[in-house]
Amino acid sequence: SLRMRNPRVLIDTFNRTNLTFSVRYKQQAQTKWMEQILHYIQEEENGVRQFQTGIVYCFSQADTETLSDYLRQNGVAADYYHAGVTAKNRERVQFKWQEDQIKVVCATIAYGMGIDKPDVRYVVHHSLPKSLTNYYQESGRAGRDNKKADCLLYWSYRDKAAQEGLIRKSMQPGEKQRQAIDNLYKCINFASNEVECRRRLVLEYFGEAFDRDACKQTCDNCRLRAEFAIDEQDLTAFARSAVKVLQDFHGDLTLVQLGALLRGERGKLTNRLNLKSIRGFGTYKSMKKAEIERALQQMVMGRYIQEIARENASGFFSNYAKPGEKAHAMASSGFTFKICVRTKRRLKRADASRSRSRATTSTSPKAKAKTPAKRPAKRQKAPARTPKARSPPGRATAASAVEDVADYYV
Numbered sequence: 001s002l003r004m005r006n007p008r009v010l011i012d013t014f015n016r017t018n019l020t021f022s023v024r025y026k027q028q029a030q031t032k033w034m035e036q037i038l039h040y041i042q043e044e045e046n047g048v049r050q051f052q053t054g055i056v057y058c059f060s061q062a063d064t065e066t067l068s069d070y071l072r073q074n075g076v077a078a079d080y081y082h083a084g085v086t087a088k089n090r091e092r093v094q095f096k097w098q099e100d101q102i103k104v105v106c107a108t109i110a111y112g113m114g115i116d117k118p119d120v121r122y123v124v125h126h127s128l129p130k131s132l133t134n135y136y137q138e139s140g141r142a143g144r145d146n147k148k149a150d151c152l153l154y155w156s157y158r159d160k161a162a163q164e165g166l167i168r169k170s171m172q173p174g175e176k177q178r179q180a181i182d183n184l185y186k187c188i189n190f191a192s193n194e195v196e197c198r199r200r201l202v203l204e205y206f207g208e209a210f211d212r213d214a215c216k217q218t219c220d221n222c223r224l225r226a227e228f229a230i231d232e233q234d235l236t237a238f239a240r241s242a243v244k245v246l247q248d249f250h251g252d253l254t255l256v257q258l259g260a261l262l263r264g265e266r267g268k269l270t271n272r273l274n275l276k277s278i279r280g281f282g283t284y285k286s287m288k289k290a291e292i293e294r295a296l297q298q299m300v301m302g303r304y305i306q307e308i309a310r311e312n313a314s315g316f317f318s319n320y321a322k323p324g325e326k327a328h329a330m331a332s333s334g335f336t337f338k339i340c341v342r343t344k345r346r347l348k349r350a351d352a353s354r355s356r357s358r359a360t361t362s363t364s365p366k367a368k369a370k371t372p373a374k375r376p377a378k379r380q381k382a383p384a385r386t387p388k389a390r391s392p393p394g395r396a397t398a399a400s401a402v403e404d405v406a407d408y409y410v
Helices: 030-042 061-073 087-098 132-139 158-170 175-192 198-205 236-248 255-263 289-301 327-331 349-360 365-370 395-400
Strands: 019-025 053-057 078-081 104-107 120-125 149-155 228-234 305-311 317-323 338-344
Touching (some): 030 061, 061 078, 061 104, 120 132, 132 175, 132 198, 158 175, 158 305, 158 317, 175 198, 175 289, 236 305, 236 327, 255 317, 289 338
Parallel strands (some): 078 104
Antiparallel strands (some): 228 338, 305 317
């Protein structure tokens, strides 16, 4: 006991109101995800961000070097920092960044202790952190001057295998390893959630209640709420079918291959199988590949499916799907499996009519040119109509057909 008399207790919130939170799906090819990060840095109309201070956290030491080289080649003053660099070079990079001689540091989690630069305008994670604690701590290095700053996370489901592989290699099986994997899964749930307020998800993780309305559109999910509707999908039958396939399949099956069997896809895998013995084969042909993979990934997060990592002769790991520890719960009559997804909001009929009305009453030169001439009086002879020039094939549909593509592929 410290034997303190009438101590003053100060309680503060985890909520950093000046930070904005966004998550984007990461392209798999190295050149593609580097382009994504470069585009983010240069995407503002006035190009201000590339002259602001930022940190990009990378998964590996090699990634920091490759990305910093790429950014420099494209006009961004960047350098790299990781534990494999000599102490002298780390100090050099730190000094140049503090003095604004370089603007972006591409770093591993080794870069963090002792950082006290108030004007960091953005922190980018190029891949999934190992926990929400790490994510929030690293993101919290932005905006310490209390001015607006961005926190952007790029991720794909492949990040799970990389992080989980490190956990299993560095920890012995037991409670600590299980807790580390559980923390990783919570981080995946945060990244994959397209519905809930991200600020609320983070604060609730730290045990702090938060009203979504107080976010004030400072996260991507709240900003996009007006453009998208939330669709709760009951996938109970799908979940049971997926587990049945795993139970009937004798051998190794990846999550992608499991999805292919549920969709009824035929190929090298199915050529050597007795498909009649696999319950659930081809029962979900109507579901898109991305939808199936998203549902299966959520089943992994819910422990209905487990992915077992196995090392091959080359030293690489592959994850194979098996029934999870909660798979037995599916036999219960009260079992349900539902997920919430974001879908494009459809205009109501009245809104659509107003939209068409605005389009036809436009006063722009183009609109006037396309507006048909007024019908002449009955006694007057109507002038001959000039045939309208046809638009090149496909032009009309190309202008209106916009499709959001989410990279769920693993």
